[in-house]
Every structure is written in C-alpha cells, then in structure tokens.
Amino acid sequence: MSNLRGYLGLIALSAALAACGGKKEEAAAPAEAPAAAAPAADAAAPAAATKVAADATDTLDGTKFADMKGDATAGEKVFTQCKTCHVIDPGVNRIGPSLHGIIGRKAGEIAGFSYSSANKESGITWTPEKLYQYLEKPARVVPGTKMAFAGLAKGQDRADVIAYLTSATK
Secondary structure, eight states: OHHHHHHHHHHHHHHHHHHHHSOHHHHHHHHHHHHHHSOSOOTHHHHHHSOOOTTOOOOTTOOOGGGOOOOHHHHHHHHTTTTTTOOOSTTOOSSSOOOTTOTTOBTTOOTTOOOOHHHHTSOOBOOHHHHHHHHHOHHHHSTTOSOOOOOOOOHHHHHHHHHHHHHHTO
C-alpha cells in the first residue's frame, strides 16, 4: 500500500511540474496533427493558432488595461499561483524566468533561462498593456510558449498582478 501511495505521489508531482514548465511544443504536436488532417469544420481552431502581433494588446474579453486600476496588495495574493514557477528576485530562475524588472524588458532575454524559440522570437516588449493581454491566455499571445499556464480570466486579477510586479520588481 505504501508503494502505491509513493507511486501516486510521484505521478502527481510529475503532472504538476509538466503543467508549470513542460515543453508545450511537444505536448501540443499530437493534438494538432488530427486537427490538421480533419476538414476545417472548426473555424475557431485556426484563429487560436494565429500569432498575435508583438505590439497588439487586444484581449479575448474585450477589456483594456487602461480601463483598470490595479491594486498591488491584491496582486500579491493573485501572484501566489505564479510562485510555483516564477519569483521576483533578480537573477533567480526557476521553472520560469525571474520576473524582476519585467516591465519594459524584451521577451526571452533573461540570462541562464532556456526560453522557447517562440518566446525568444516573439518581438514582444513587456509593457503593462502587453502583460495584461498575455496573462489572459499566454498560449494565444505566444503560440509555442513553454508556459503551460491557462491564464487569468478576470481582467481585474491581471491588472492587480501587473500592479504588484510593477511595485515589487523595480
């Protein structure tokens, strides 16, 4: 019985690590193959795979960062779910890169972190507006990113996290 518990624990740990930083390109390839072979029955599928322009800031829910007032204290609480993979300490990379100084930084530039080619070649500069869009659904903004986080559906949560990152990582 204890062997079974250990085995189940190992499976749960592996799943958690894969969800936070597994290579999304490898995981997505088998799922994309049947969709490509099938006729274009689902018109939304091609739109989901379309790369968003590096300077675009449109969101799926239609909200705009400029319409939000972020609360850094609330953002620190929302950020707890990001801590599995990210820290705000300078020079400290985990499953994800350090988010210290993220505002104004170009994507894929933290030394010592192995970014996906999609991220390195995105042409993105992390402005508050771009982060707001990205945090809604990262894979939409950077298809092929290693970041396996589904996103923050609530615009206020995104604005709060950005307020936290802005104040805590100067």
